[in-house]
Amino acid sequence: MENLMCCDVSFNFNSIPSSSLNHTFRFPVSSTLTNNNHRSCLSFVRAHQSEASDGSAIDGDSKVDTNKEWKVRNSQDEIAATQGIRIRRRPPTGPPLHYVGPFEFRLQNEGNTPRNILEEIVWNKDVEVAQLRGKKPLFSLKKAVDNAPPPRDFIGALKASYLRTGMPALIAEVKKASPSRGVLREDFDPVEIAKAYKNGGAACLSVSTDQKYFQGSYENLEAIRNAGVKCPLLCKEFIVDAWQLYYARAKGADAVSLIAAILPDLDIKYMTKICKMIGLTVLVEVQDENEMDRILGIDGIELIGINNRNLETFEVDISNTKKLLEGERGEKIRQKDIIVVGESGLFTPADVAYVQEAGVKAILVGESIVKQKDPTKGIAELFGKDISVPTALA
Numbered sequence: 396m397e398n399l400m401c402c403d404v405s406f407n408f409n410s411i412p413s414s415s416l417n418h419t420f421r422f423p424v425s426s427t428l429t430n431n432n433h434r435s436c437l438s439f440v441r442a443h444q445s446e447a448s449d450g451s452a453i454d455g456d457s458k459v460d461t462n463k464e465w466k467v468r469n470s471q472d473e474i475a476a477t478q479g480i481r482i483r484r485r486p487p488t489g490p491p492l493h494y495v496g497p498f499e500f501r502l503q504n505e506g507n508t509p510r511n512i513l514e515e516i517v518w519n520k521d522v523e524v525a526q527l528r529g530k531k532p533l534f535s536l537k538k539a540v541d542n543a544p545p546p547r548d549f550i551g552a553l554k555a556s557y558l559r560t561g562m563p564a565l566i567a568e569v570k571k572a573s574p575s576r577g578v579l580r581e582d583f584d585p586v587e588i589a590k591a592y593k594n595g596g597a598a599c600l601s602v603s604t605d606q607k608y609f610q611g612s613y614e615n616l617e618a619i620r621n622a623g624v625k626c627p628l629l630c631k632e633f634i635v636d637a638w639q640l641y642y643a644r645a646k647g648a649d650a651v652s653l654i655a656a657i658l659p660d661l662d663i664k665y666m667t668k669i670c671k672m673i674g675l676t677v678l679v680e681v682q683d684e685n686e687m688d689r690i691l692g693i694d695g696i697e698l699i700g701i702n703n704r705n706l707e708t709f710e711v712d713i714s715n716t717k718k719l720l721e722g723e724r725g726e727k728i729r730q731k732d733i734i735v736v737g738e739s740g741l742f743t744p745a746d747v748a749y750v751q752e753a754g755v756k757a758i759l760v761g762e763s764i765v766k767q768k769d770p771t772k773g774i775a776e777l778f779g780k781d782i783s784v785p786t787a788l789a
């Protein structure tokens with residue numbers, strides 16, 4: 396049965412000469428009209444489309460034909476949907492115009508409301524990035540990348556830690572808050588926390604840079620790097636545009652996370668190439684079998700994170716790591732020599748042992764250690780033993 400819902404519809408009579416009448420009506424429309432559940436494939440095109448040759452951003456509403464852009468994004472969303480990607484990209488400025496005879500009208504709720512938290516984050520990120528790149532166009536960022544501190548070997552650090560401890564290498568997350576858990580730590584000093592993690596034996600650090608949902612920042616990333624903390628740094632972001640890769644590197648990141656639920660294969664390939672060019676390690680995050688299979692079909696992927704948190708529903712289940720490493724997938728991962736990182740919801744030595752048994756060589760942990768008064772001790776408690784580097788070797 397067709398599901399009916401109400402929509403505000405604004406008619407704009409501007410296609411009638413010398414008329415400027417606008418009216419809004421409310422009437423039921425078919426949900427098939429409003430279910431726009433597709434998303435983009437070619438955000439790499441966007442990355443370059445939205446910057447003029449002089450480097451100025453042209454994402455501003457005044458310079459784009461929003462109706463045309465809406466159609467492009469819709470068809471990009473459709474391509475992405477064929478890869479099983481449910482997260483749609485933000486519509487340009489509002490719903491598209493429809494035409495009936497001389498009338499133009501908009502269906503106000505036509506796909507312009509995010510359907511879940513991940514989609515909301517991505518839509519906000521699109522706006523944030525467009526604004527930031529207006530201030531710092533790519534050509535100026537490239538100079539900053541040249542002057543950034545040299546990238547450090549993220550994967551090398553994970554391997555060395557695994558060899559040293561015989562346990563999954565720890566990527567310890569510096570994050571103040573999260574959408575699912577709210578504020579995790581009121582007295583949040585990113586540099587102090589980073590130092591405590593290093594002292595506890597973390598191989599690498601993950602720094603949340605999203606401000607709106609995680610209360611993070613690129614200043615935190617920069618401050619940790621400038622404080623001389625030796626662990627390689629992962630910029631934990633929602634990457635929607637290649638511009639962010641340059642920005643992360645300019646701020647001192649050694650690695651970035653790419654989320655398969657957001658980015659189509661072509662974007663992941665293209666962004667991975669850029670990362671290689673500028674010295675960033677890529678951690679591709681997957682949540683389910685389809686995403687894992689997509690990523691295993693892409694050449695050059697060295698690091699895959701399996702997220703135990705469903706980023707659309709917040710549900711956490713650490714058996715997700717095991718499920719995605721079973722059978723042929725696990726075999727393929729071993730053949731390709733890919734390092735797998737177990738992510739989210741790890742709190743106890745039994746959890747660490749469980750994901751290690753499943754085949755991970757590294758874990759990414761935030762909540763359980765950032766909440767501890769002393770995060771150094773928190774790491775020992777998580778592993779059930781002291782994994783810190785002996786002072787003579789540190």
Ligand SMILES: O=C(O)c1ccccc1NCC(=O)[C@H](O)[C@H](O)COP(=O)(O)O
Pocket residue numbers: 512513568570573574575576702704706709738739740741759760761762763
């Ligand atoms: O953590 C969230 O609420 C969240 C919501 C939407 C998108 C991403 C989200 N988390 C990012 C992460 O992947 C975690 O910060 C990371 O894996 C560490 O998880 P945890 O050890 O459970 O803090």
